[in-house]
Amino acid sequence: MKKTKKQNNTIYIILCFLILLIILLSFLLLKNPDLLYKTQSLFLRSENHYEIEELNKNELKAFQIENTDWPSNQSLMLVNNEYSLPENFSVDLAEYRDSTVFMNTALLDDYALLTEAVTKQTGDKLYVSSVYRSYEEQEEIYEEDPIYANKPGHSEHQTGLALDVYVESFSGPAFIKSKAGQFIDQHCAEYGFIIRYPENKEDITGIPYEAWHIRYVGLPHSMIIAKNFWTLEEYINFLEPGHIYTVNDYIISRQNPNQDILLPDSISDIHYSYDNTGYIIITARVNN
Numbered sequence: 001m002k003k004t005k006k007q008n009n010t011i012y013i014i015l016c017f018l019i020l021l022i023i024l025l026s027f028l029l030l031k032n033p034d035l036l037y038k039t040q041s042l043f044l045r046s047e048n049h050y051e052i053e054e055l056n057k058n059e060l061k062a063f064q065i066e067n068t069d070w071p072s073n074q075s076l077m078l079v080n081n082e083y084s085l086p087e088n089f090s091v092d093l094a095e096y097r098d099s100t101v102f103m104n105t106a107l108l109d110d111y112a113l114l115t116e117a118v119t120k121q122t123g124d125k126l127y128v129s130s131v132y133r134s135y136e137e138q139e140e141i142y143e144e145d146p147i148y149a150n151k152p153g154h155s156e157h158q159t160g161l162a163l164d165v166y167v168e169s170f171s172g173p174a175f176i177k178s179k180a181g182q183f184i185d186q187h188c189a190e191y192g193f194i195i196r197y198p199e200n201k202e203d204i205t206g207i208p209y210e211a212w213h214i215r216y217v218g219l220p221h222s223m224i225i226a227k228n229f230w231t232l233e234e235y236i237n238f239l240e241p242g243h244i245y246t247v248n249d250y251i252i253s254r255q256n257p258n259q260d261i262l263l264p265d266s267i268s269d270i271h272y273s274y275d276n277t278g279y280i281i282i283t284a285r286v287n288n
């Protein structure tokens with residue numbers, strides 16, 4: 001069958017349109033390498049949620065926090081526009097591997113593991129541009145950039161738990177375009193860190209998306225937050241005071257430190273952190 005001139009024209013137009021579309025898409029991807037990553041991770045992310053179950057409250061044992069020898073750290077302190085750091089807050093700081101970089105002691109080991117993994121998986125060396133800031137330093141930064149920076153007293157950089165990270169040629173908003181940025185986005189939770197200001201959560205965190213600002217909360221909290229697409233605000237809000245949750249072989253409970261702490265008997269490796277909302281969050285392992 002012979003094609004008419006009109007049919008031929010239509011085919012040409014469709015072909016031209018397709019070629020244009022391919023050129024446009026390639027250009028977009030070349031300009032924004034993170035676009036492909038973001039589309040992929042949308043599909044990857046919809047998979048599994050972390051199963052959180054509530055424990056039956058039979059046979060709980062009472063403890064008074066001051067009479068225990070449970071280790072504590074500052075890893076779950078919530079610091080945002082609503083919750084400022086207490087005036088008497090004394091940060092647990094230590095130098096990271098003779099680097100003159102000071103960070104909260106809670107994350108020294110896990111940050112070392114994270115940077116090693118980044119280099120191993122992407123070939124890039126991870127640097128930090130900002131970790132701990134004093135009240136005065138935060139005050140200066142806030143005056144310069146009140147959109148991204150928190151008010152002094154309200155920045156988690158003052159806890160030494162937050163790090164602004166970068167790799168060569170990719171810092172700030174460009175960080176997510178790098179392999180290291182994408183590795184951090186997908187895997188930092190496995191090392192105890194979260195993307196503290198995720199996309200589309202500005203109404204909760206009060207801060208626009210920052211791919212480069214990672215925050216230490218420790219395991220298993222980081223995994224629970226990441227798998228549920230929560231912010232730290234949503235996670236702490238989810239943990240109802242006095243309830244006891246089990247996640248895999250962990251026990252998690254948020255309780256009032258001025259009252260009896262009630263926990264099941266067959267647990268070990270009990271440790272806790274104040275959450276800066278008046279409670280402590282206790283983490284332990286279930287004995288098998």
Ligand SMILES: [Zn+2]
Pocket residue numbers: 130157162163164213
């Ligand atoms: Zn930051």
